[in-house]
Amino acid sequence: MSSKSSSSPSKLQSSSSDDSPPTDLPLKPIPGNYGKPFFGPIKDRLDYFYHQGKDTFFQTRIQEHQSTVFRTNMPPGPFISSNSNVIALLDAISFPILFDTSKVQKLNVFVGTYMPSTALTGGYRVCAYLDPSEPKHALLKRLIFSILASLHDKFIPLFRNCLSELFVNLEDQFSDKGKVYFNTISDKMSFDFVFRLFCDQNPSDTRLGSKGSTMSDKWLFFQLAPLMTLGLPKLLNFFEDVLLHTFPLPAFLVKSDYNKLYNAFYGSMASILDEAEQSGIKRNEACHNLVFMAGFNTYGGLKTLLPALIKWVGLAGEKLHRELCDEIRTIVRAEGGVTFSALEKMTLTKSVVYEALRIEPPVAFQYAKAKEDLVVHSHDAAFKIKRGEMIFGYQPFATKDPKVFENPEEFVGHRFVGEGEKLLKYVYWSNGREIDDPTVENKQCPAKDLVVLLSRVMLVELFLRYDTFTIEAGTLLLGGLKTLLPALIKWVGLAGEKLHRELCDEIRTIVRAEGGVTFSALEKMTLTKSVVYEALRFEPPVAFQYAKAKKDLVVHRPMMRLLRSRRRK
Structure with a gap:
């Protein structure tokens, strides 16, 4: 595309691809602004967390600017982030520029406009924060690929074993207490699986005991607190904003828990750390990276994904449950068990997993900086982004783009069956297109295929064990x-x-x-x-109701009138 701006065309690159609109789209200035220094980012932060909420924050700006590409500030802002200014990409066409490492840089932008203290990762910038142009990135990512390849045969049997324990614990707790919280038991199962996968022993046999998931949660919280809100009453919003979004939480408060996690992994991964040393990575640096991969990427991902998967499948209703039961049980019976071959034949099960990853991706945000002046396309316009500008993508909007997906807000289990597979190129949860593969040259999740595999196994075990009615009871553990x-x-x-x-x-x-x-x-x-x-x-499940009077009205309380009349007598 030739540029219509005053910049030299030779320095201007286009992000167009086979999926982009025609290259004759008008080149428009990017709408929106950042407000006044210091105050603008704080105003946007308060809108994002408290006044509007995430989705409304973005939706109102799309409507205001009549564009899915615009300028805004992203939390946390002062004083955690030195620069909150971003160019937001909120459609399926513009979003993939964030994956193109030939045009964008991914240096220190893994979680957003700030980088958590390296004191939380042993003093090292771990692989997630490295740009592919840094030599250490290829070494570390190649090590991760090697580890995953060596563990390939353990994925299905180990996860099935962990899921069996999960369902037994759910049933036992429900029988004993009459209530059960899926997330708590799921988190423990996820951590146990991750530790057993990489360390080949149960965390309960180490000094972690049964507290591994709790320690990991605290460590994750200290890294992600600037992006979180606790849902406190409005009166406490100011205090929460100061505590979580204004100053970094001191890393020393979680140092003891992190050291226990590090020591448990270090003492159980001798052969993996030997391999790292042979490839030129220091033993302790490799271990800190592997703790991050296991604790943040894998456990943190499962902690988000599995409850979301269960929620959406549960809400999808009895018809989909019956269809999943039929497919899963028929194929497992024909294949003689739950195998890679069997899972590959479950087209509906695969589609349901992709649909869950589309409608509620486990990673909502993507960030990158433009390496040079470039042009990005939305559906109806082109926009110039200058070198060094921060680009931001809110994935739930990109993967629910109404110009790409029919009924994008609905969970449609069959969406990716048959011809629907062509839409997988618009599923972006892994920091890349679902049809692409992770390499040492890109930032796509190295465990992308493992996550999809585990999600399928989760559904298989669920519908091998339970019928429709039982799974509905299970989903009651979520929501109101x-x-x-x-x-x-x-x-x-x-x-x-x-x-x-x-x-x-x-x-x-x-x-x-x-x-x-x-x-x-x-x-x-x-x-x-x-x-x-x-x-x-x-005992109504919703104890409170609120409303505002549209006009003056009278509310009768018959019992009070009766009591007063008795007093007069």
Whole structure:
């Protein structure tokens, strides 16, 4: 594309590709501004965290500028970030420029406009913060590829074993307490899997004991706190903003936990560290990088991905559950087990995993700096980005681009089946296109294929073990219904044996007569319906309701009038 600006065309590169719009799109100035120094970034930070929220923050600016490419500030701002100014890319066409390391630099931008203290990683800039142009990047990423290749045969059997323990723990805790929180048990399972994968022993057999996931969570929090909000009451927003977003949390507060993690990995990875030394990487530097890969990239990724996967599949409903059950059970039976070959044949299962990664990617943000003047395309315009400017992409908007995906806000399990596979080039969760492969020259996640594999195995184990109704019960652990189910079990349990016998008689008699659990059968269970309504009355899952009066009105309280009339008598 020839430039229409005053810059020398020889220095201007285009980000167009086979998927880009025609190169004759008008070259427009990038809309938006950064506001006044210091105050502009703080205003945008408050809008982002408190006044608007993430999605509304971006949506209002898209509407204001009538563009998916614009200038804004990204948190955390002063005093953690020295420069909050970014050019935001919020559509599927402009977003991939962030992956092109021939045109953009990925130096120290892994989490955003700031870099956490290297005191949190043993004094080293780990691989995630290195640009591919740095010699150490290729050494470290090649080591990671080698490790993953050597562990290839352990992925499926080890993860299946860990998932079996997960489901047993979920069922046991639910039976004992009448309630269970999926995320807590999932986090522990994820950490145990990661540690057993890389260290070949259970963390409970080391000094970590059962606290490995908790220690990792604290360490992750100290790195990501500037990007987080705790959901506190509005009165506390100011204090939270000062505490989390204004000054870095001191690394020494989590040093003890990190050292325990480091020592546990160091003492269990002798052969891997030997390989690192032979390739020219210092033993302790390699270990700090591997702790980051295992604790931040792998465990942190599973901590986000698995609950999201369960949530979206659960919300998708009974029809999709039946289809997944049919596909998974049929293929596992035909293949004689859960194998790589079997997983590859599960087209719907693969599509569901990709759809979960599309609709709620585990990594929401991407950052890069322009190496030179370049042009980026959106659907309807071209924009010049100058050398050194920070480019930012909010992935949930790019992967829900309505000009690429039909019904982008809906979870569509079949989206990537058949011809839908062509849309995989717009799935960007791995810091690259789903159709591309990670290499030492790019910043795409080296464990990209492993993440997809583990997600498929999760669904396979889920639907081999549970049918539709059971999986619906499992998904109640997420969202507002996690309050209802424990309350229902509690009150029915306290009601006593007489009610239990009556419920048994009604349910078993009607199910037998109707030939199964159907809508018709459920409608005939009058006592069962009454028990559910009574639980909802006695302990409603939503305790509070709020509204504002549109006009002056009168609210009657009959009981108060009755009490007053009695006093007069």
